[in-house]
Amino acid sequence: MQMSIHRFTSQIVTAGVFALLVNVGTSQQLIAQTGPSPDPGNDVTFTRDVAPILQANCQVCHQPGAIGPMSLMEYQDVRRYARRITRMVEARDMPPYQYDADVGIQDLKEDWRMSDDDIATISAWVAAGSPEGDPADMPEPVEWPDPAEFKLADRFGEPDVIVYSEPYNVPEVGQDRWWRPIVPTGVTSDRCIKAIETKPSVVGRAVAHHANSSFRVDGESAGRLSEYALGKVGEIVPEGACRRIPANADVAFDIHYWPNGVEIEGDQIEVAIWLHDEDYEGTHDQSLTLYYLNGGRGFDIAPHGTLMTQGFHSFDTPVRIDSWQPHGHTRLVAMSIQILRKNGRRETVSMVSNWSALWHHSHIYDDDVAPLLEVGDQLILTGWYDNTEENRYNPDPDQWVGIGDRTADEMSHAWIAVTHLDEEGFQKIKAERSRPVSQQPDRDR
Numbered sequence: 001m002q003m004s005i006h007r008f009t010s011q012i013v014t015a016g017v018f019a020l021l022v023n024v025g026t027s028q029q030l031i032a033q034t035g036p037s038p039d040p041g042n043d044v045t046f047t048r049d050v051a052p053i054l055q056a057n058c059q060v061c062h063q064p065g066a067i068g069p070m071s072l073m074e075y076q077d078v079r080r081y082a083r084r085i086t087r088m089v090e091a092r093d094m095p096p097y098q099y100d101a102d103v104g105i106q107d108l109k110e111d112w113r114m115s116d117d118d119i120a121t122i123s124a125w126v127a128a129g130s131p132e133g134d135p136a137d138m139p140e141p142v143e144w145p146d147p148a149e150f151k152l153a154d155r156f157g158e159p160d161v162i163v164y165s166e167p168y169n170v171p172e173v174g175q176d177r178w179w180r181p182i183v184p185t186g187v188t189s190d191r192c193i194k195a196i197e198t199k200p201s202v203v204g205r206a207v208a209h210h211a212n213s214s215f216r217v218d219g220e221s222a223g224r225l226s227e228y229a230l231g232k233v234g235e236i237v238p239e240g241a242c243r244r245i246p247a248n249a250d251v252a253f254d255i256h257y258w259p260n261g262v263e264i265e266g267d268q269i270e271v272a273i274w275l276h277d278e279d280y281e282g283t284h285d286q287s288l289t290l291y292y293l294n295g296g297r298g299f300d301i302a303p304h305g306t307l308m309t310q311g312f313h314s315f316d317t318p319v320r321i322d323s324w325q326p327h328g329h330t331r332l333v334a335m336s337i338q339i340l341r342k343n344g345r346r347e348t349v350s351m352v353s354n355w356s357a358l359w360h361h362s363h364i365y366d367d368d369v370a371p372l373l374e375v376g377d378q379l380i381l382t383g384w385y386d387n388t389e390e391n392r393y394n395p396d397p398d399q400w401v402g403i404g405d406r407t408a409d410e411m412s413h414a415w416i417a418v419t420h421l422d423e424e425g426f427q428k429i430k431a432e433r434s435r436p437v438s439q440q441p442d443r444d445r
């Protein structure tokens with residue numbers, strides 16, 4: 001742990017040199033010698049330099065009434081937490097978005113990671129004694145959307161459909177429990193989905209561990225709608241693809257509640273769906289599917305032991321991988337997704353080496369970098385588990401840990417959204433990507 005933080009800090013310093021030179025007016029030589037503690041005489045201030053960074057990266061959760069444990073709105077509040085803030089941002093534990101910055105694809109949609117420059121500015125400010133600066137430099141406060149609103153509404157407007165799970169009473173304490181109501185969507189024709197967001201209630205966020213939803217037509221399962229786990233925002237289907245909502249379908253919920261010290265009466269989870277216009281067809285179908293790392297078989301992790309699991313997946317048409325979301329509990333520490341090309345070359349697509357089960361993100365690849373697989377290529381998913389005391393999230397290294405649904409058990413899968421192409425669609429995407437940027441269609445950035 002010590003090692004990796006150290007290595008990381010020196011990377012930040014290198015990448016942050018330019019910013020520090022501009023902000024601090026000091027020499028590169030000095031930064032290189034002093035590492036993350038720059039010249040204490042510098043003039044990085046809260047009001048001018050730090051407050052805008054907190055507005056952009058932290059305040060959505062760290063304001064009164066939001067999910068963060070303290071407010072980061074005012075100078076006095078932030079100053080109290082200054083050292084902890086630097087530690088968390090340098091280790092990239094906050095903002096919570098676990099995704100390695102030095103491996104694989106880096107162009108992601110809904111990416112919460114902070115820039116190296118911003119991290120360096122916070123470090124320099126704390127090292128300089130956290131000065132307030134001129135109050136006149138303070139940026140205008142941000143107008144925050146209501147936390148009870150859907151986050152994707154900013155981008156897509158009001159949802160076309162909202163499906164509510166039936167009310168459930170969650171006790172203050174007790175075992176994990178599962179709630180599986182079936183609710184009609186009310187959509188009467190086949191339509192293509194633009195985006196989906198699953199939202200637990202404001203009080204229920206602390207106990208809704210995950211909420212999956214799939215379609216049923218006449219009692220038969222008819223594909224996956226969405227997946228939600230703690231910390232996740234939503235899913236966006238790429239332009240051109242179609243994730244289908246069948247006519248007159250029901251939504252079958254699979255909700256995992258985890259009693260956590262708050263009693264909640266009649267909790268409901270909402271799934272918002274934004275639809276494409278009726279005449280939109282999409283050229284290819286997209287599906288969200290659970291891919292196992294261990295073939296769905298059981299495993300045991302010994303007390304104080306570690307484990308690696310690996311799963312291989314191939315497809316019978318060419319595909320595009322649109323998003324990837326690792327899933328595990330407290331012993332999972334890392335997961336990667338790679339492509340084994342049919343010529344034997346292996347490419348790492350993404351890696352999460354500081355996994356935390358508190359936060360689940362669907363890492364959505366930018367349209368022009370989403371990985372393409374030909375028939376014969378394989379996906380390799382690898383997960384690493386640590387049941388020793390080295391794992392900071394491990395609740396009890398003396399336990400045997402098996403696979404299972406309870407929070408105390410482990411899991412071994414990833415959720416992957418795949419667009420199923422044909423040869424023509426595959427060649428078309430490849431050709432578009434190799435055109436010079438000036439000839440490419442405008443992208444929504």
Ligand code: HEC
Pocket residue numbers: 054057058059060061062067068069081084085088089094095096114358
């Ligand atoms: C998506 C919501 C979210 C965002 C964005 C976010 N935080 Fe947090 N933060 C939390 C939650 C929830 C916790 C408590 C649980 C945890 O530690 O994961 C937390 C914990 C912390 C802690 C530890 C507090 C303690 O008592 O030890 C610090 C420090 C912190 N955040 C700083 C930041 C900073 C700085 C930013 C922006 C750069 C940020 N956070 C962005 C939600 C968020």
